Amino acid sequence: MSVTHTATQRTGTAADTRPPTPARAPRVRRRVWGTVAFHTGAGLLSALWLVPIAVVLITATRSFDDIAGHGLGSAPHSFTLGGFRQAWVAGGQRQALINSLIVSVPTVLISLLLASMAAFALSRYDVPFRRVLLLLMLSGNLLPPQILLIPVSKLSEQLGIYDSLYALIGVQVGFGVGFYVFVLHGFMRAIPAEIQQAAVIDGAGPWQIYTRVILPLARPALAALTALAFTWIFNDLLWAITVLRSDTKMPITASLLGLQGQYVSQWNVIAAGSVIAAAPTVLVFLRFQRHFVAGLNLGAVK
Numbered sequence: 182m183s184v185t186h187t188a189t190q191r192t193g194t195a196a197d198t199r200p201p202t203p204a205r206a207p208r209v210r211r212r213v214w215g216t217v218a219f220h221t222g223a224g225l226l227s228a229l230w231l232v233p234i235a236v237v238l239i240t241a242t243r244s245f246d247d248i249a250g251h252g253l254g255s256a257p258h259s260f261t262l263g264g265f266r267q268a269w270v271a272g273g274q275r276q277a278l279i280n281s282l283i284v285s286v287p288t289v290l291i292s293l294l295l296a297s298m299a300a301f302a303l304s305r306y307d308v309p310f311r312r313v314l315l316l317l318m319l320s321g322n323l324l325p326p327q328i329l330l331i332p333v334s335k336l337s338e339q340l341g342i343y344d345s346l347y348a349l350i351g352v353q354v355g356f357g358v359g360f361y362v363f364v365l366h367g368f369m370r371a372i373p374a375e376i377q378q379a380a381v382i383d384g385a386g387p388w389q390i391y392t393r394v395i396l397p398l399a400r401p402a403l404a405a406l407t408a409l410a411f412t413w414i415f416n417d418l419l420w421a422i423t424v425l426r427s428d429t430k431m432p433i434t435a436s437l438l439g440l441q442g443q444y445v446s447q448w449n450v451i452a453a454g455s456v457i458a459a460a461p462t463v464l465v466f467l468r469f470q471r472h473f474v475a476g477l478n479l480g481a482v483k
Contacts (some may be wrong), residue, residue, distance in 0.1 A: 230296070241265065241452035248448055264453035268440060272450060274457050277436035278427060284346055284432060285365045285414045288353040289407060295354070296361030297403065301391050303362070304369040305377060315366060318359030326356070330423050336422045348424040349432075353414050361406055368402040369395055408469040433458045 210301040214224050239257055240248070243264060268274045333352060334343070342348040372395065380390050396403070418434040425431055436455055444450040 186358050237452045237455055240448055241456050243449050245447050245449055253448055264447075264449035265457065267444075268450050268454040268457060269448075272440045272443065272454055273428070273436055274433065274440070274454055277431055277433045278457065278461070280346065280430055281434075283413055283431040284349050284353065285411055288350050288357070288414050289410045291350075292354050292357045292361055292410060293403060293406060295395065296358050296365055296406075297399070298361045298391070299358070300365035301395050304350045304366045304385075305390075305395070315363060319363050321359045322356070322363075326419055330419070333420070334423050343424060344426045344430065346425075346430060349421060352420045352424060353417070356420075357410060357413070361410070364406060365399060365402055368399050372398050408466050411465045416460055 240253065241264050242260050242262065243257050244259040244261045244263065251258055301310055303315060308314070337343040337348040337352075340348075342351070376394060376398075377390055380394050385393070413478065415432075416434055417432075421432050421435045425435070428436075431439070437451075437458060440454045441451055
């Protein structure tokens with residue numbers, strides 16, 4: 182019987198390698214043309230997305246005389262990094278970048294620490310009103326932030342932290358933890374209960390289970406949220422102009438507004454400032470790209 186089965190497999194393989202019959206030829210051609218159309222459309226969309234980035238990079242490396250003499254949309258006739266130097270020093274981008282990092286890094290760490298602890302408790306233990314708490318956390322992220330600008334500003338004034346980076350950190354943590362808890366709860370809940378039970382049998386307490394069992398297994402989700410949270414916080418403008426007033430304390434996104442007003446006609450300086458503002462988020466995404474994709478795939482499977 183195995184000989185007959187092997188012969189059948191060989192016959193099927195030989196039949197598959199034969200040239201397509203007239204009945205199959207239209208389907209093969211449609212498949213080929215569909216593949217060509219897909220790759221062509223994807224290439225055009227990629228080019229359409231990359232064109233503005235290329236224009237900004239080219240503009241940032243041109244001199245002001247080149248842009249003023251030949252126009253913004255003309256081919257470059259010069260190459261200089263003076264726009265980056267001017268935006269970095271005279272435009273205040275250096276201090277603004279430092280402010281953004283001072284806000285973004287602690288906010289991401291504090292938010293994910295609190296969110297992971299809350300998600301661990303809500304997903305692994307029978308907490309009273311667990312679903313109500315999750316719905317409250319999620320509903321807080323559904324509120325439009327515009328309706329909370331005045332209350333947040335007044336609250337920061339009453340607490341004595343208005344016009345300080347502490348106020349911006351507190352706002353970012355408060356408005357981000359709910360979403361992070363909701364995402365991490367889904368990942369941690371999908372972890373098999375037998376793993377936690379085995380740790381309990383070995384004598385592990387809740388803190389050891391959280392740090393040595395759950396957190397390592399939730400690393401893809403934490404890495405994905407790290408990239409997303411850093412991008413959101415670093416690029417935020419609304420809360421920065423709500424709780425901050427001094428120009429020396431503004432983050433990188435708010436400083437771009439001042440840079441545009443200061444160098445209103447010097448497009449090379451404005452473009453250079455935009456590149457400086459975008460560089461940290463690109464580096465963070467490239468650093469966590471592998472974990473970010475793994476987290477998305479893990480969430481899709483679960």
